[in-house]
Amino acid sequence: MDPVMQWYMEDRGKRAVEALKKREFNALYVETQLQAKEIVLQEIPPGVTVGIGGSVTIRGMKVLDDLRARGNKVIDHWVTASLFSEENFQLRRAQQTCDVFLSSTNAITLEGQLVNIDGGGNRVNALGFGPQKAIVVAGVNKIVPDLESALRRIREITVPLNCRRINSSPPCIAAGKCVDCRVPLRVCRITTIIEWKPPFFSDYLIVIVGENLGY
Numbered sequence: 001m002d003p004v005m006q007w008y009m010e011d012r013g014k015r016a017v018e019a020l021k022k023r024e025f026n027a028l029y030v031e032t033q034l035q036a037k038e039i040v041l042q043e044i045p046p047g048v049t050v051g052i053g054g055s056v057t058i059r060g061m062k063v064l065d066d067l068r069a070r071g072n073k074v075i076d077h078w079v080t081a082s083l084f085s086e087e088n089f090q091l092r093r094a095q096q097t098c099d100v101f102l103s104s105t106n107a108i109t110l111e112g113q114l115v116n117i118d119g120g121g122n123r124v125n126a127l128g129f130g131p132q133k134a135i136v137v138a139g140v141n142k143i144v145p146d147l148e149s150a151l152r153r154i155r156e157i158t159v160p161l162n163c164r165r166i167n168s169s170p171p172c173i174a175a176g177k178c179v180d181c182r183v184p185l186r187v188c189r190i191t192t193i194i195e196w197k198p199p200f201f202s203d204y205l206i207v208i209v210g211e212n213l214g215y
């Protein structure tokens, strides 16, 4: 990697880590997603159930097969043919009470807040309460200065790319920007800002990676 870019990513990542620690999160910075994957595997005990948030970052790390291979029960609602089937609904429900919830986040502010917008709510709910432990992995591309830029990032980058991924076309796809739509295809339904480590998690680990990961 270009050393100047590497410096920028590390500087930004470490600033976010320090801000997160001040809000009682357990946070650390690593250079590569391979290092992040090793940490995830170390942090998840064999045999426990692992809920997976809707996350391109987590799938991109290719950690789910490793977890399954060593005996972890992986609760992944992306495995069903339909996102709206009864089976899919039950998987999303089971994520709420898993042992470890593994996810990314749509944005992290340099003030140490996690910002997310969900269409279904299972990911943002599990990030706030339910599982015993949370592990969040995020590339430095998710770091933004403040709450306003976090919401803008999600509407301008996260939503269109995820909609493209699932072949959905809410009005922002044609407009090229968020138009605060009022249609059934709207994916921006539940917005959360996690201001401080949620108290009922035994551990809330945030791993920031010095790469661009996910949307």
Ligand code: SF4
Pocket (backbone or CB within 6 Å): 155, 156, 159, 170, 171, 172, 173, 177, 178, 179, 180, 181, 182, 185, 186, 187, 188
């Ligand atoms: S509110 Fe509607 S138009 Fe705006 S980003 Fe969300 S889905 Fe797209």
